[in-house]
Amino acid sequence: MVGIIGMFAACNPVNGQGKAITMTGSHASTDTITNAGNCQLTSPVLDKYVGGHFTVSLKVTNVSGTSTFKAILQGSNDGTNWNNVYGVVGTTGGTCDTLQVTSAAPAYASWAVFPGAVYGSNSSYTYTAATRYLYYRINCVGTGTQSTIVSAKILPY
């Protein structure tokens, strides 16, 4: 009986009570990548979230052309000087700083930020240089010909 309860109990998705904070670009909640240009979606100062646990969620919307760009998760303590959060090289996002978006895929992506130098899921762990920052941003660097709207939320917990 206990085992059956345990199977149902592991990792329950529930409606969270936390809030999603909009990361702002050139517009209140979005920015647009034009061709090989770049843009940034930046969080407000997050000094009151001392736990330093965040999920950064990115949404990609193709307007025209081929939406191909790199999305790089960065952190800053002054809003001016930026570092890559994990310090891990790669292009898959999630467990590294850079996500390669090709032809608007993936349309949605997220990074989990944990202070204490680790990114983790239930079954695998990748040790990183992640620490707590006061600001986070997604730096989008485009290639080719495109008009792509990007938007992002940051979720403290």
Next chain:
Amino acid sequence: MQVRIVKRHYNWQSGQVIDTTDGNAAKLIRNGIAEEVTSQKANPIETAAPITAQEEPVKEPKKRKKD
């Protein structure tokens, strides 16, 4: 034991924040150490049993002793 959030997601369609909480086999990342979480309160969705009003027995008025 308090239920801990191990992942938080944003549902762009609904605008809802979705939490994944710990379970018996889940692990919590804290200060770079993966901890086994053994939660006694395994299911955060489960709610306490509904409280039903309990009827108090009607007290009969004491009979006054006849003088």
